[in-house]
Amino acid sequence: MAGKIEDESNDRVPLRLRPEWSDVTPIPQNNGPNPVVPINYSEEFSEVMDYFRAVYFANELSSRALSLTAEAISLNAGNYTVWHFRRSLLESLKVDLHVEREFVERVASGNSKNYQIWHHRRWVAEKLGLEARNSELEFTKKILSIDAKHYHAWSHRQWVLQTLGGWEDELNYCSELLAEDIFNNSAWNQRYFVITRSPFLGGIKAMRESEVLYTIEAIISYPENESSWRYLRGLYKDEATLYVNDTQVSSVCLKILRTKSNYLFALSTLLDLICLGYQPNEDFRDAIEALRTSDNEEQDSDIARTICSILEQVDPIRVNYWVWRKSRLPQAA
Amino acid sequence: MEPSSVVETPSPTVSQRDQWIVESQVFQIYQLFSTIPPNAQSLMLELQRDKHIEYLSKGLRHLGSAFSVLDANRPWLCYWIIHAIALLGETIDDDLEDNTVDFLNRCQDPNGGFAGGPGQMPHLATTYASVNTLITLGGDKALASINRDKLYGFMRRMKQPNGGFRMHDEGEIDVRACYTAISVASVLNILDDELIKNVGDFILSCQTYEGGIAGEPGSEAHGGYTFCGLAAMILIGEANRLDLPRLLDWVVFRQGKECGFQGRTNKLVDGCYSFWQGGAVALLQRLQSVIEEQMVEASQSFTKSDAPDEKESSAGTSSHATSRIRREGISESCSSDVKNIGLNFINEWRESEPLFHSIALQQYILLCAQEQEGGLRDKPGKRRDHYHSCYCLSGLSLCQYSWSKRPDSPPLPKVVMGPYSNLLEPIHPLFNVVLERYREAHEFFSGL
Numbered sequence A: 001m002a003g004k005i006e007d008e009s010n011d012r013v014p015l016r017l018r019p020e021w022s023d024v025t026p027i028p029q030n031n032g033p034n035p036v037v038p039i040n041y042s043e044e045f046s047e048v049m050d051y052f053r054a055v056y057f058a059n060e061l062s063s064r065a066l067s068l069t070a071e072a073i074s075l076n077a078g079n080y081t082v083w084h085f086r087r088s089l090l091e092s093l094k095v096d097l098h099v100e101r102e103f104v105e106r107v108a109s110g111n112s113k114n115y116q117i118w119h120h121r122r123w124v125a126e127k128l129g130l131e132a133r134n135s136e137l138e139f140t141k142k143i144l145s146i147d148a149k150h151y152h153a154w155s156h157r158q159w160v161l162q163t164l165g166g167w168e169d170e171l172n173y174c175s176e177l178l179a180e181d182i183f184n185n186s187a188w189n190q191r192y193f194v195i196t197r198s199p200f201l202g203g204i205k206a207m208r209e210s211e212v213l214y215t216i217e218a219i220i221s222y223p224e225n226e227s228s229w230r231y232l233r234g235l236y237k238d239e240a241t242l243y244v245n246d247t248q249v250s251s252v253c254l255k256i257l258r259t260k261s262n263y264l265f266a267l268s269t270l271l272d273l274i275c276l277g278y279q280p281n282e283d284f285r286d287a288i289e290a291l292r293t294s295d296n297e298e299q300d301s302d303i304a305r306t307i308c309s310i311l312e313q314v315d316p317i318r319v320n321y322w323v324w325r326k327s328r329l330p331q332a333a
Numbered sequence B: 001m002e003p004s005s006v007v008e009t010p011s012p013t014v015s016q017r018d019q020w021i022v023e024s025q026v027f028q029i030y031q032l033f034s035t036i037p038p039n040a041q042s043l044m045l046e047l048q049r050d051k052h053i054e055y056l057s058k059g060l061r062h063l064g065s066a067f068s069v070l071d072a073n074r075p076w077l078c079y080w081i082i083h084a085i086a087l088l089g090e091t092i093d094d095d096l097e098d099n100t101v102d103f104l105n106r107c108q109d110p111n112g113g114f115a116g117g118p119g120q121m122p123h124l125a126t127t128y129a130s131v132n133t134l135i136t137l138g139g140d141k142a143l144a145s146i147n148r149d150k151l152y153g154f155m156r157r158m159k160q161p162n163g164g165f166r167m168h169d170e171g172e173i174d175v176r177a178c179y180t181a182i183s184v185a186s187v188l189n190i191l192d193d194e195l196i197k198n199v200g201d202f203i204l205s206c207q208t209y210e211g212g213i214a215g216e217p218g219s220e221a222h223g224g225y226t227f228c229g230l231a232a233m234i235l236i237g238e239a240n241r242l243d244l245p246r247l248l249d250w251v252v253f254r255q256g257k258e259c260g261f262q263g264r265t266n267k268l269v270d271g272c273y274s275f276w277q278g279g280a281v282a283l284l285q286r287l288q289s290v291i292e293e294q295m296v297e298a299s300q301s302f303t304k305s306d307a308p309d310e311k312e313s314s315a316g317t318s319s320h321a322t323s324r325i326r327r328e329g330i331s332e333s334c335s336s337d338v339k340n341i342g343l344n345f346i347n348e349w350r351e352s353e354p355l356f357h358s359i360a361l362q363q364y365i366l367l368c369a370q371e372q373e374g375g376l377r378d379k380p381g382k383r384r385d386h387y388h389s390c391y392c393l394s395g396l397s398l399c400q401y402s403w404s405k406r407p408d409s410p411p412l413p414k415v416v417m418g419p420y421s422n423l424l425e426p427i428h429p430l431f432n433v434v435l436e437r438y439r440e441a442h443e444f445f446s447g448l
């Protein structure tokens, strides 16, 4: 019976009428005579919490206490104290944690956006160990199929991979999600997580070449997609020289700039490259020149300054940032 | 956009579709705004002070049964409401003030820390909310009601070997926990080496390849955690260990054509990020010289290493290594210096330009996040709530003072969008409490 959420139907029997609770004196909340932010609790909510306090304060490690925590959680899944007490109950009563996992799943199906559910799920999975791996990966997959950017689900999934393993198919999973929605930044982030941490892929150095190709293809399909540009930069994290020297990076910038559309990230990437020491050739100068609008831009021989001026125009929401960048350019070589 | 570049139009992805829906709702509002006469425009831009106060005060006195899901967040409700009221320049009645102090005292655990409600376990986030509420109320009674000695013990119990903090006994470890612990310790003048130890390492490990900061190592860069991580790093004197140019670049790109901020790359605009992201940029605005230093370092590391076999060592690690040295230099005299960081942050304020689009953000907050009947919200189509009211107004205050000579000098009318009566109280951006209340608290606790 442990861990079952009561039906929310009207035939709920109040605790005070249940024989198994007759020996317990409920403890009302110590709210004071004039509480602020007072919540107009339903009768059921008040009663469940009053009984909860009674068993919690008495540290009563019983199975009725366990089912009471389920009732309390069904009324407010954000009560971390209830979850915490439930964990000590699960331990002392040696409850089958597979059942507990189903319980968490039911609670999560109502609202999965709270820290407590995921923290609890992690605890359960940790106790179950390796055997939990697939169920946890499946569970997060299910949540992510509804909300592909669910922050807690991704964190949980990363924890599972790092603690229990299951990396083998993860890069494919990221590719699948990105094929569905190339703008899904969470999937890009997971991809980065996999290529940098998977024990099977050899780390970022080994993956860089193929990932750069993958990313450049994504950039060419959707140059307005910030996720892929940031990922590209991430592939050269702490490798500024490599970043500046890799002609694939500068070439994709040039290619996008020449289309004269959706070139914001190409332009800002080129600016970053130049700030790191990249020396653009005539092709770049021509492409930049072609983007200048005649109206108000000052003539400038310095290409980085010109880029900032264009960015001020085409990206007006960040005008202050581009002005600031322009005023802090490294001394031209 | 250009038809020539589109050979076949693939069906939009979920991200694109969601984004376009929100964009069209927001642009509809801006479109309407641009077509109405000036007097109607200034009416539309007016901050509905009385309505907001009414909505907020009502929540302090009564909340419906739907709020049961926030029953473990009641100090947060106190903070959201009372801080928002303070931003609006109002105070609450004496009896409500007494009742708030009394209520939070019932949430205070005998062994230290504040819980989500009476009889619950102490929790770092609700401790932060309680302490900030009591500071906002001000006065000796409210401030003296915080048991600092016990609170320090609670924080030590939450401290983890990896440098992070747990939210509560056996609770989750993340960047929020670090910020709430450090912020509270700093403002109460109980920050010391033991609490600081390795917390910078933990936060640093949460800065992602994108530039922003995640909740845990490996997770996605996120506005809430970015503010928390950056503010905590500043408060312990280790902000220069972060890659600040990348952080700045990431955060300014979170402001979109809707004029508000999104929480993560390719996610939807949301009013609460006016503070989380706007606050992070406002903090970075004060770190300009450190950012510049890092930028110079990065540009030099390339030119110095023309020899190909040298390139990895110099470009890859040099900036990291120097900031480490610099930090070790600082940490020798750490305790005394670190205690004054919050105050120095305000005292060393210099006039500068905001690095984000302050006017655009004010426009989003006033036209899209504000409900005319009172309260503020995530975005058009969503309902108001106390959380969004608090963080939209906090963001609005940041915008209004983003050009100011001093953190609290009255801004020029042209930088305050809408009528000048929209002007809010200035905040201390590291703690998000009204500046004057911070000063009072700092004086109170530094004398203890």
Ligand SMILES: [Zn+2]
Pocket: B270, B271, B272, B273, B378, B388
């Ligand atoms: Zn929000």
